[in-house]
Amino acid sequence: MAAEKKLAGYICTGCGIGERLDAKQLQAVATREGKLPSVKQHAMLCGAEGVKLIQDDIDAGNATHIMIAACSRRSKVEAFSFPTVAMSRANLREGVIWSRPAGDEHQETTQEMADDYIRMAAAEIKFMTVPESSGEQELNKTLLVVGGGMTGMTAAVEAAKAGYPVHLVCDEPVLGGVWKDLYKRVPFRAAAFDVPNGNDVDLPQPEDPGLDDLIERVMANGRITVHLNAKITKTSGAPGRFSADLSMESGRTLTENFGAIVQATDYKPYDANQLPEFAYGTTPDVLTNFEFERLAKQANGAVIKRPSDGREVKAVAFIQCAGQRSSKAGHLPYCSGFCCTESIKQAMYFKAQNPGCDATILFDDLRTPGAAGEDFYRSGQQAMVTFTKGQASAVVADGGNLRVKFKDLILNEDTEMVCDLVVLATGQVPNTGPDPYAQLAVDEAPTEEEKAAARAALAVAPPSILNLDYRQGTDLPHLKHGFVDSHFICFPYETRRTGIYAAGPVRRPMDLKQAMDDAVGATMKAIQSLENAARGSAAHPRVGDLSYPRFRKEGCTQCKRCTVECPFGAINEDEQRYPQFNESRCRRCGTCMGACPVRVISFDNYSVDTVGQQLKAVDVPDEFSEKPRILCLACENDAYPALDMAAQSGEHITPFVRVIPVRCLGSVSLSWVTDALNSGYDGIVLMGCRRDDDYQCHFVRGSAMAAERLSKVGDTLTQLNLETERVAVHEVAITDLKRAPAILNEMAETITRIGMSPFKF
Amino acid sequence: MGELNTAMIERYRNSFLKEVEANVEEGEWVKMCMQCGVCSGSCPLGKFWEHPPQEIFMMIRAGKREAVLQSESVWMCTSCYNCIVRCPRELPITHIMHGLAHYAKRLGLVPKTNPTAKFAQMFWDNLMVKGRVNELKLGLALYFMNGFGDGIKVALKNQKLGMAMMKTGRMNPKEAFGGHAVKDLAGFHKVLKKAQELEDARIAQNGPSAGA
Known part of the structure; x- marks a missing residue:
């Protein structure tokens, strides 16, 4: 950082600024009131000549803090990129002339507006410094992937392909996770497009799940270290310097350092014991889709027999949305998004063996996402799977048969069908750790009563997966229904713990194809994150920002507001209960700065002063x-x-x-x-x-x-x-x-x- | 009538859908319906149908054989083709409706009083005689379709129109006596006979005594 501040202002008169505003007046305000020793004007500051004007001053050592009065700070960012100096921008184009009507009657107030923006930018620049990284960063290219399912394995393979070593932690003795019972998978491809003889040529069919192939690729990859039967007992640090204790099968603990983490722990099948109305648990001939898949895998193409008496299945009913999309207690309120195509696939197992077998899918809304989705639906229809728009209300075991009672929603009548086997299309429950804020609620409950209530809520919480050594709890924060919180539209893989990325059904319910695509996306973000951490620059959305929160320890009252309110759990507490900023966990939002009652937190280029001085500079x-x-x-x-x-x-x-x-x-x-x-x-x-x-x-x-x-x-x-x-x-x-x-x-x-x-x- | 119907019931005991696939023109499309209801919503006569096309398709899958084949609905289609144009699954709905009507006719399940079926038969019988439609006879037959008294009433009502048509040469009263025929009437009847043979052979293939 330059020892001496050299202030300089540059006023652009292009884009109509010169015509609409009195440039002389602006220059005078910048010099006299803004107290900028050097103020220059240019008719097109963002052009090569204008940029050179500024760069020359910087190179000559005449400008260390520059004020640019031109367009919005969001415009011309490539042209006005001077990373070695502090810079403020007065928004005269979008902020003034484009927001105001032309005409003499408006001139006075419009000019005052522009004058004020010059005063503000000149005040701001005096309180800014060039952000530079703390120098504590290191590059650690190793990724930790948590979860040995298809999602986790895909993440590992993708990272390895990009040249980043991976440790894959799986808490089971074999890889595959919830996907390992797949007999076949819902096809990944769509039908051929624009086929001359119609739409229904070459429709996608159920395909090999590709599990063995993926496991082989994981095991054979020199960059991937697989830990089976392993658990994470502690994770600490920050992007670029995570440290995780892996408790191995042998009982030994392995401590490894990682640059970033991908959590791909997939989902748990829904517990169908909550569905007595469908006779689940009363007869073995009522199965969940997960259980049926196992049965189909065992049959391996041979005739599928009923679990109860070994009789060949001649009629089967699939009940969609079983225990899902319902507000009843114990049911999942959401659509799991994979079960419609899953049921079509399973119904086709029967049709492949015996086209005479009646396979009926009782659906309310048939939802078939994915590339193959609609084509696969048609594929099932071509195979003569019967699709009935109806709502099942009960399954009754009647002698050797099952009677499915349902309301036909097209014909608007209560009716029933008789079959040998019923498959319940149940949903996905995210396999996530406890919500960290449930844990904090216990720690911070003011009364014993509230503490007890919070403890009760925590008692039913699942065990921790990451065991984060964070001030704000052990795992990734949830949004709702146990799914990990991430910005759904814009930043789906970013969680509320920087450097830890969620992939697959931990984020939202999804099918295998989507989970594998998700793994690729999350892995890319994880790689980006560890590379950013090595440079000391922020992850999204302030990508490239080198500033980080600094705090004046002498002024701190240890009120803990910053450590509690940071949305990303970036701030820990040291032994003396002072905040401990982990800069690479920080997203540079400044929520801590807004929280601090004694105003001791600031960034090099953004602080209580940079804004406070601006608002005071206004006339x-x-x-x-x-x-x-x-x-x-x-x-x-x-x-x-x-x-x-x-x-x-x-x-x-x-x-x-x-x-x-x-x-x-x-x-x-x-x-x-x-x-x-x-x-x-x-x-x-x-x-x-x-x-x-x-x-x-x-x-x-x-x-x-x-x-x-x-x-x-x-x-x-x-x-x-x-x-x-x-x-x-x-x-x-x-x-x-x-x-x-x-x-x-x-x-x-x-x-x-x-x-x-x-x-x- | 009854015999063929009983035989078909026996043959396709469990699946009316399969029966439709095998016997109804374009019937193999019925399974591809995705129950969106666009056809029912697009039909200009939709509100007069007891069971709009979407429901007919659902009823076929639900095995409601009698209700479908005895339904007046399949006779309601005026071949405007709105449903075909709009069906996202590109089902030839118009053709399926006519196919169902045709199949019901073959099985003798058409409701006795259905006016469309009656008119269709009348049109066919008229056409078969000379190979051309005798409009005067067809018109008169239509007037008297519901009895003599009704026929006189309708005829009187349309008197003015009839006179005008005669004056401009659009209708010739001589047509009432025999009427003119196609050039090669014998050839026409031969063509029809051959077509009937082909159709019978096709039906025999799917019929009650065939296969299965």
């Missing part, structure tokens, strides 16, 4: 000016881009707003709100991502944390004798191009209605 006109000031803290992931795009599409916003992007609403320090109110702002709008169970927060809990903290702001306002409407928190999605500007304009109207803040100086 606040007096109470009688009719020019209110509204502060907008907008999440840089969704809200800020939404505002940028709104400007691009010609939406106008009030000239009284000043927008400051924040890493996540979770990083918002309450001091910014109080500072803004004390400085005379009339309104504050906070824009973050959706925060409920279907959250869109890129940092999972950041937006929810912010909402919780800000829920108490009303009291502060009341104490200050201010109207509570002056502070508003909104959920904004990246697609809210109309709504985001409307929210700001609404706040301006609110201020007109309730009047200006009395706190102006």
Whole structure:
């Protein structure tokens, strides 16, 4: 880091900035008020010549901290990439001229807006430093894959193929996991497309499961070390430096270091004992799909016989959604997504042996995902599997036969069918460890009573798989129904523990093909993560960010808020109960910074000061000016881009707003709100991502944390004798191009209605 | 009638679907229906059908043999082809409906009063005589389909139209006496006879005495 700060400002007059704004005035503000010793203008700063202008200053040692006043910080990032200096950006294009109508009557307020953004960027840059990695990083290319099923094995093979050594941990004596009973698998391929003589040529058929082949490839691969009958007794560290204790069959413990981890522990079959209405447990001729697959594997192509009396099966019924998609106690509320194609496959086993065998699938909604899906459905229909849209209510053992009672949903009648065997299409229960927050609930319950309740919940929790030595519990946090939490749409493999990736049915229910595809994706992310960790740079979504939380130990009160609230469990506590930041576990969201009541946590390029100084730099006109000031803290992931795009599409916003992007609403320090109110702002709008169970927060809990903290702001306002409407928190999605500007304009109207803040100086 | 029907029941005891596959024109498509209901929703006469096509297909799979073959519904199809165009599984639904009607006719299961079946028979009988449709006779037969009194009433109602058609030469009263025929009437009858032979042979192949 340069010993001496050399500040420099660069104002771009291209893209209409020069025509719409008074560049001389901007230059004057930057020099006199922004106190930048050197301010240069250029008509096209992002062009080769403009970039050279900046680079030359940097190379000559004349600029260590630069302020660029041009377009949004989200634009021209390749051109304005100066990694050796600290940089702030004033958003004059999207933020000002594109958000404001042209015309003389608007000129004054529009120019004031631009002046303020210059003041803000000039204030911010003084409190930034060039982020550099801590130098504690190391490259560890070894991956730990947990789970010896098809998912885990695929992950191991893929990593090995990419040149990364793997340790594959399997808690069973053989590889294969839940998939090892497969007689055949649902086909992976679709039918040929555009065949001249019709659609139903060359339809996909059940295929060899490929298990033996995969096991062979795993065992033969020199980069893969397989540990059978092994368990993980402790995992500690962070991406790039994980350490895991593997308890081996021999009783010995092996400690190994890993760069990243893939958890591919698949699922557990649903316990059908919860389905007495289907006579499960009363007669051996009612089986689950998992049990039937084993029966088919034993028969190995020979005639399938009933378990009870060995009679050949002449009529079989498959009951879809057995114990699934139901709100009844003990049932799974979700669709497991693999059972429809599974039943089609199993019905085809019968048809392959004896086309005269009646195989009926009772379905409500037939869902056949995957490449083969619809073609495979047709394949089953061609094989004369009967598909009946009906809802089964009961199975009754009647002499040697089984009577399946159901409601025909097309003919709208209660009816029944007689068969020899019933297969229940039951679902997947994720094979995950306990939810870490269930464990924390025990540790942190204030009363004995609550502790007991939390303990009871924990008692039924499954045993730990990873045994993480983390402040926030032993395993990956859940979202719902025991599935591992990950950002469903955008970042499916990222869990809430950086460097640990979830693949396959631990994430959501899925079939074999999807699980194997998932394994590839998660492995790629794991490799990326360990490589990022070696560089000291963040994983998604702030990929490449070298900054990490630093904290001033002398100021810390050991309140533990940061260690508790970090959505990623990145922060441990040392022996003296001070927070211990594991920088490569950190996603750089700043939720800890927002949590810290004594403001001792900061990043090199983002801190309580970098934002606090910006909002203080804004020129606040007096109470009688009719020019209110509204502060907008907008999440840089969704809200800020939404505002940028709104400007691009010609939406106008009030000239009284000043927008400051924040890493996540979770990083918002309450001091910014109080500072803004004390400085005379009339309104504050906070824009973050959706925060409920279907959250869109890129940092999972950041937006929810912010909402919780800000829920108490009303009291502060009341104490200050201010109207509570002056502070508003909104959920904004990246697609809210109309709504985001409307929210700001609404706040301006609110201020007109309730009047200006009395706190102006 | 009864004999063939009983024989078919015996032969396909458990699976009406298989019977349809073997005996109904385009019947092998029925198993490919995925019960989306687009056909029923697309049929312009759908609300007048007791069992729209989707239900007919389900009833076939559920083995409701009598209900399907004695149904008035399969006779409701006007061959607008809307269902065929829209069926995502590309089932020739129109053809299947006619195939079912035809099969029901062969088995003698058509409801006695079904007007479509009656008209079809009338049309066929008319056509067979001269190889051309005698419109005057067919028209009159239609008028008197439901009895003499009804026939007079309908005829009177359409009097004006009839006179106008005669005036413009669109209808010739002489057609009532014999009417004109195709050029080679004997040849026409020979063609029909051959077609009947082929059809009989085809049916015999699938029929009650065949195979199985």
